[in-house]
Amino acid sequence: MDFSLNEDNLLLRESARTFLEKEISLARLQVPGATVTDAGYAANWSKIVGLGWQGLVIDEAYDGLGLSCIELAMILGEMGRTLAPSPFLGTLFGTWALQKGGSDEQKKTILPGVAAGTTKLALAVAESSGTADGPCREARAHRHGGGYRLTGAKSFVIDGAAADWLVVAAHDDAAGRREFFLVDAGQAGVQADLLAWRDVTREVCDLRLKDAEGERLALQDDELWPWLRDRILFALATESAAGTQRVLEMTTDYAKERVAFGKPIGGYQAIKHSLADMLGRAECSTVGVLYAAWALSEEHPRASLAAAMAKAFACEAYVAAAHRSIQIFGAIGFTWEMVNHLYYKRARANAELFGSPRTQRARVIEMVEKKAA
């Protein structure tokens, strides 16, 4: 029993923080009219690759570091804290899908390149309604020779435009159910269109597939998706909890500096109480995320519950904190040149992707009912 982070965890987090604070700048996004193309994706990615973070969760057999969700949380949290625009998250989701679901052959082909930083991945699973839990109605796969051909559309693909390889969920006509396929993003039948995504720190796109060649992953949907979903929810929650902490710090600092009626606005109870609430919720988010990280790394029976709880709580707290921060900064906080809106947009996007807090709460109650029954 030890609910605290250990020395190594703290050291890893500290080094990630030092690196990102030095290397990541949002300045180009703070210019009115900036879009995600100004976010410095490629430059940030090559810096991150220099540290090998893309290989963090890849097994050592495929040249990765084979670390757990706890170590990942240290890095991913810091990425969330700085909003670091890069194809890290998409590559992570693709890596998880392949590592859990791929055949040894598929893993051998792709994962060492990811670990080396030469290959980027993305996971295409959501429908245009946003749901990712299946069934899949908008993309189909049919057998063709020894492999498959995929046709149709996928939506809300994080880092899809930057990816070299895609893991795509499609309805397998022969099997009569959804399956996952490994698809080369460079082929003619694959087109990724960037969305005018409000969170300009992240590339999100729609995918169009036309007779694209694909290779089915070894593991079936009903075994792969629940495992994958838990980790995706955990990842979004981790970014969100750390983002909330950052918003809290930034807003607290401002409340100490900004003077009105002869004293810092942080001296007024309306502001104090608001920030005290924010601190409380930030701490709750953090501990919820660490619990999920531990439960996932142990493959604990409560892991799915922990991941859903973390996503529900941390995303809601992040949206509230980022919104509140705009209010506390006053009118300046509502301008494009400040970072407040970047955090608010990231918070909102994280909340909506892969099942909103409300959706997660519905899942939590189902799990509690299942236990009670």
Add this chain to the structure above:
Amino acid sequence: MDFELPAEDHPRRKPIRDWFESNPRPTPRQLAEAGFIVPHWPRPWGLEADAELQLIIDQEMKRAGAFLPRNPVAINNCAQSLLSHGTEAQRQRFLGPALSGEETWCMLFSEPSGGSDLSNLRTLARREGDHYVVRGHKIWTSLAHKAKVGVLVARTAPDLPKHKGLSQFLVDMDTPGIRIRPIIDMSGHENEYNEVFLEDVRIPADRLLGKEGEGWLLSTTQLQTERVALSRPGAIWGHGPSARELVEGLAEIGALDDGALRDEAADVYIEGEILRLLAYRSLSDRMNACTPGPEGAIHKMLAAPHGQRVVELAKRAQGPRGMIAGEKPFPTQLEHGDDPYSDWDYAFWFSPAVTLGVGTQEILKNVVAERMLGLPRELDPTAQLPWSEARRKAS
């Protein structure tokens, strides 16, 4: 990092479980003598237990159906001040009966003129030979009507600034001059709180706790440990039903079909689970001898409104039936010993107290914002003045 609680076969469990096997129906005195009431204290009162052992003892007591005697003021707040500031004679006289619950304690702190601004209290204690003579009026005194011992904070030096002129005393509640009047709160339940009138109450000088002028230090320490002691999952001061018990109970009877209720039940459940984790993390941090994070101090700020949400949801799940006195949301009995808050209906009507007592929610938020976030302190224009002068100016 490891969120697993000590396992069923954890080696540290064995001696504890063995003790409960040889003492199947322990009296409170036996529990106290075994060190199980305050395991974190030094011997002979406790076992110098770390957080893990405390948790094991908690769990083993629950398993054996044994409960702490209902003497929260002594056990959670004040008795430990005798370890740090009491005399050996005071420890020998008071600690045994306090820990076994044979002598109930109460805290004579708040006064009608102000609760949050505690250091402005008006009760005076004047030294006369080998006694102090006390005059004043206390209010919101929990358990005063059952107490044998009162921990009194009174002003011994009116001409010093408000925080500096206070002292603490251990008072026999049957001393002549003490009159107790029950306060019937909105629950209509047997009273929890009382008013206490002190008219020329003579307290022997050897009942002074610590030195004259240490009253503020002792009082704030005692209130602080209460905030830590409250970090159990129950809705009312950490006691009574938890969110987990509520939501699992509602799920069991199939009461969560209504969409809005279902969503809120999930929200309350998640909050409850996370607060439980937060409390465990404070334990861990103490065990690892790291400075405890802010969660220790912010726990009550979060737990009090959470508890109100738990009992509120329980009521709402019952519809109009919930307005009938004594009704509960489902038939399952909670296993909380003689804890009065395990009565759902009472817990609900009592629940406004949890954001009032031991620091109002508003004061707690100030404390969190000032101490944890370093925001500017509220200015108290009377803090540096001699108390008697501030009092004259105010009237």
